[in-house]
Amino acid sequence: MLSKGTVRFFHSAKPLATSSYKLNKHATVANGFLSAIGNTPLVKLEKLSKETGRNIYGKAEWMNPGGSVKDRAALFYIEKAEEKGLIKPGGTITEGSAGNTGIGLAHICRAKGYKCVIYLPDSQSASKMETLRLLGAEVHAVPVVPFDHPENFNQRARRHAESMENAYWTNQFDNLESRQAHIETTGPEIWAQTQGKVDVFSCASGSGGTWAGVTRFLKDQNPQIKSFISEPPGASLYNYVKSGFKSTEIEGVQSFIEGAGQCRVTGNIAHDIHLVEDAFLIPDQDSVNMLYRLIDEEGLFVGGTSALNVCGAVEAAKRVPEGSTIVTILADSAHKYAQKLFSKSFLQDRGVYNGIPDHLKKYASLE
Numbered sequence: 001m002l003s004k005g006t007v008r009f010f011h012s013a014k015p016l017a018t019s020s021y022k023l024n025k026h027a028t029v030a031n032g033f034l035s036a037i038g039n040t041p042l043v044k045l046e047k048l049s050k051e052t053g054r055n056i057y058g059k060a061e062w063m064n065p066g067g068s069v070k071d072r073a074a075l076f077y078i079e080k081a082e083e084k085g086l087i088k089p090g091g092t093i094t095e096g097s098a099g100n101t102g103i104g105l106a107h108i109c110r111a112k113g114y115k116c117v118i119y120l121p122d123s124q125s126a127s128k129m130e131t132l133r134l135l136g137a138e139v140h141a142v143p144v145v146p147f148d149h150p151e152n153f154n155q156r157a158r159r160h161a162e163s164m165e166n167a168y169w170t171n172q173f174d175n176l177e178s179r180q181a182h183i184e185t186t187g188p189e190i191w192a193q194t195q196g197k198v199d200v201f202s203c204a205s206g207s208g209g210t211w212a213g214v215t216r217f218l219k220d221q222n223p224q225i226k227s228f229i230s231e232p233p234g235a236s237l238y239n240y241v242k243s244g245f246k247s248t249e250i251e252g253v254q255s256f257i258e259g260a261g262q263c264r265v266t267g268n269i270a271h272d273i274h275l276v277e278d279a280f281l282i283p284d285q286d287s288v289n290m291l292y293r294l295i296d297e298e299g300l301f302v303g304g305t306s307a308l309n310v311c312g313a314v315e316a317a318k319r320v321p322e323g324s325t326i327v328t329i330l331a332d333s334a335h336k337y338a339q340k341l342f343s344k345s346f347l348q349d350r351g352v353y354n355g356i357p358d359h360l361k362k363y364a365s366l367e
């Protein structure tokens with residue numbers, strides 16, 4: 001038996017000469033869920049890098065403990081509110097979120113002992129509501145109405161917090177702590193992981209926190225770094241950028257990629273949008289084809305916005321010299337979206353099945 005404090009190796013610790021695994025001797029212990037957030041790997045997309053002659057990297061945000069990039073923002077919403085005395089022990093966090101922000105908040109609320117109340121549109125899938133309930137959140141599904149309508153899910157979340165003592169609405173789209181989270185975590189991680197040798201950052205925008213925070217941090221280190229936004233159809237930032245920040249006219253028909261693309265300029269984006277180099281409009285066909293390529297060629301099972309982001313990175317690659325380093329975000333994994341993104345009938349209904357290259361059609365394997 002091992003005595004307390006003794007570490008004994010029963011097998012040789014010598015690594016296999018052929019293994020891709022490398023022991024990170026600096027990896028530390030995380031004190032619970034909260035300190036396991038962030039410090040995700042930067043994964044080189046080998047095939048795409050070879051094909052484009054540029055080094056394309058994806059930040060593996062699905063490896064956050066709540067499963068997405070939004071864990072970072074959720075942590076900052078809550079901990080900055082604690083710092084400012086806006087929420088006290090035993091309080092209630094409210095948010096309007098159908099997706100990853102709600103999941104991140106629900107995890108953190110359990111870890112910190114807060115009650116979590118989530119409002120979402122009743123059009124959202126039952127499995128999303130179930131995940132939030134499984135995480136102990138109180139879930140309210142409400143009818144779909146525009147953002148500024150009093151019954152919109154965001155407005156309901158705001159009023160819920162206003163109606164009680166010791167409650168805080170995290171207000172994900174306009175709460176600048178989302179941007180701040182990426183200024184303090186994702187940006188510095190990318191800078192350290194590339195040893196400052198990053199030439200381009202490119203990603204899509206939901207709240208805009210990831211794009212704005214990483215862009216702001218990287219440009220503060222080196223103003224020569226270029227930053228691009230990739231947009232799905234049915235959102236307004238593409239025209240906003242193309243029109244020199246004059247028009248927010250929506251471009252294209254609503255995308256089925258969930259998690260990015262807004263119909264307005266959010267608070268997080270408004271701050272830093274002038275730092276953008278250009279915007280790319282990525283058709284859903286391209287995102288689906290890239291989603292399947294990432295599985296087929298790289299072994300990566302990522303969500304729709306990650307595929308969209310990689311399409312944007314490939315577009316950005318055309319704008320910079322050979323050998324440049326481009327970083328994008330792999331925001332979450334594909335599991336949550338499988339019933340759509342891997343369903344042959346869904347993709348046929350949306351008119352994108354036939355456009356999938358023949359050798360990749362096998363991935364649309366759900367009916």
Ligand SMILES: Cc1ncc(COP(=O)(O)O)c(C=O)c1O
Pocket residue numbers: 068069070099100101178204205206207208209210211258259260303305306331332
């Ligand atoms: C899957 C996914 N990708 C991208 C984003 C966009 O991130 P941000 O809100 O930081 O713009 C989100 C936001 O919810 C998301 O859930």
